Amino acid sequence: MNTEVSIVIPTYNESENIKGILHLIKEHLPKNTMVEAIVVDDNSPDGTGKIAEDYFKSLKEKTLYTINVINRKTKEGLSSAILNGIEQAKGKIVVVMDSDFSHPPQLIPKLVEVLKQSKTDIVVASRYLNGGNIQGWSLKRKIISKIGTMIAKKGLGINQSDPMSGFFAFNKDVIKGINFDAIGYKLLLEMIVKAKGVSIKEIPYTFLDRQNGKSKLGIKTILEFGHAVWKLYRHGKREQKNEKRTSVKFVSKAARFFSVGASGLGVNYIMSILFSSSLDMWYIHATILGIMFSITSNFILNKYWTFEDRDFAVKRTIVQYGKFAGFSSIGALVQLGMVYYLVDELTMSYPIALVSAVATAAFSNFILNKKWTFKE
Ligand code: GDD
Numbered sequence: 066m067n068t069e070v071s072i073v074i075p076t077y078n079e080s081e082n083i084k085g086i087l088h089l090i091k092e093h094l095p096k097n098t099m100v101e102a103i104v105v106d107d108n109s110p111d112g113t114g115k116i117a118e119d120y121f122k123s124l125k126e127k128t129l130y131t132i133n134v135i136n137r138k139t140k141e142g143l144s145s146a147i148l149n150g151i152e153q154a155k156g157k158i159v160v161v162m163d164s165d166f167s168h169p170p171q172l173i174p175k176l177v178e179v180l181k182q183s184k185t186d187i188v189v190a191s192r193y194l195n196g197g198n199i200q201g202w203s204l205k206r207k208i209i210s211k212i213g214t215m216i217a218k219k220g221l222g223i224n225q226s227d228p229m230s231g232f233f234a235f236n237k238d239v240i241k242g243i244n245f246d247a248i249g250y251k252l253l254l255e256m257i258v259k260a261k262g263v264s265i266k267e268i269p270y271t272f273l274d275r276q277n278g279k280s281k282l283g284i285k286t287i288l289e290f291g292h293a294v295w296k297l298y299r300h301g302k303r304e305q306k307n308e309k310r311t312s313v314k315f316v317s318k319a320a321r322f323f324s325v326g327a328s329g330l331g332v333n334y335i336m337s338i339l340f341s342s343s344l345d346m347w348y349i350h351a352t353i354l355g356i357m358f359s360i361t362s363n364f365i366l367n368k369y370w371t372f373e374d375r376d377f378a379v380k381r382t383i384v385q386y387g388k389f390a391g392f393s394s395i396g397a398l399v400q401l402g403m404v405y406y407l408v409d410e411l412t413m414s415y416p417i418a419l420v421s422a423v424a425t426a427a428f429s430n431f432i433l434n435k436k437w438t439f440k441e
Pocket residue numbers: 074075076077078079105106107140141142143146162163164165167210229230231232250251275279280281282
């Protein structure tokens with residue numbers, strides 16, 4: 066059986082918690098699922114990594130539950146530890162959680178089930194959703210958390226109730242290609258901002274403050290949070306600019322393509338007349354040559370100007386020319402078929418039918434050539 070779910074557990078000085086949490090996870094595995102726990106330890110002076118390894122060795126039944134310990138050399142931070150764990154994850158589904166019992170392992174099967182059943186990309190365990198709660202935090206910590214959440218939501222335009230949660234599950238594929246900064250504690254926030262078009266669900270849970278050991282969240286983490294939000298804000302602005310640029314490019318390319326098309330009509334007309342009158346050619350031959358000339362001039366202008374493709378390597382250019390001529394023929398057929406249908410079947414007047422058919426053929430030609438002939 067292949068590993069389906071990987072549970073990433075970052076640890077630093079969690080000797081009092083690690084064995085217990087690994088055991089509780091084992092007691093609450095999703096049914097009939099091969100699960101691996103990945104403990105990412107930053108060389109904890111209290112020997113957390115070794116305790117996790119020894120616990121795994123002591124297990125008799127290892128068929129559905131394995132434990133893999135990543136021993137890092139130095140303390141590099143929570144987000145970077147989680148990322149390291151994700152990189153090593155064998156499962157398609159990854160669950161991220163703390164090692165200090167703040168995040169109840171009893172919820173893991175539900176996180177995984179919701180992820181699978183609702184075909185969602187990310188499922189977040191939320192403290193701030195109706196039915197969620199926090200137990201054991203001081204008023205100061207609650208206020209800091211609320212302010213942080215508000216800044217992230219308003220500043221980055223996030224809809225989720227708890228984008229700072231450290232307890233979540235996701236399909237590993239959704240983070241393919243993302244370049245993480247992995248600053249401080251806020252990996253989920255970065256994931257939500259950078260993974261485009263993902264679906265996110267939240268389920269409520271009660272966060273329990275740790276009974277053993279200490280939180281590692283200090284003033285440094287708060288400053289790192291400010292830095293992380295600022296970087297994500299700038300990232301969002303850059304993305305907006307890029308989207309704008311792409312849509313302007315599309316419109317201006319379409320405009321160029323249609324101007325070239327119009328110029329092609331002129332070339333077609335002039336060349337056909339020239340061949341038939343000056344060279345005394347049979348009008349059918351003259352028309353065929355006129356079409357060939359206009360396809361060629363359209364091709365050169367579209368390649369060089371509309372799509373700004375300056376690569377004139379012979380083989381590539383011949384292939385492009387073939388595709389362009391092919392699509393032009395398809396366009397002509399589309400035009401012909403549409404005119405016939407509009408005039409004959411829908412009894413539309415010929416001039417209106419012609420304009421609609423030319424516009425449709427030109428637009429479909431543009432899309433086909435953009436996608437296949439001059440793809441970037
Ligand atoms: N490897 C590694 N390296 N693990 C770390 C590091 C580190 O530098 N810093 C913290 N951890 C581990 C801890 O051992 C624990 O398992 C988990 O990360 C959470 O650390 P805590 O320091 O206990 O976090 P917290 O309880 O104060 O913060 C919780 O709430 C935040 C939201 O307010 C966590 O759930 C965070 O993940 C969450 O963002």
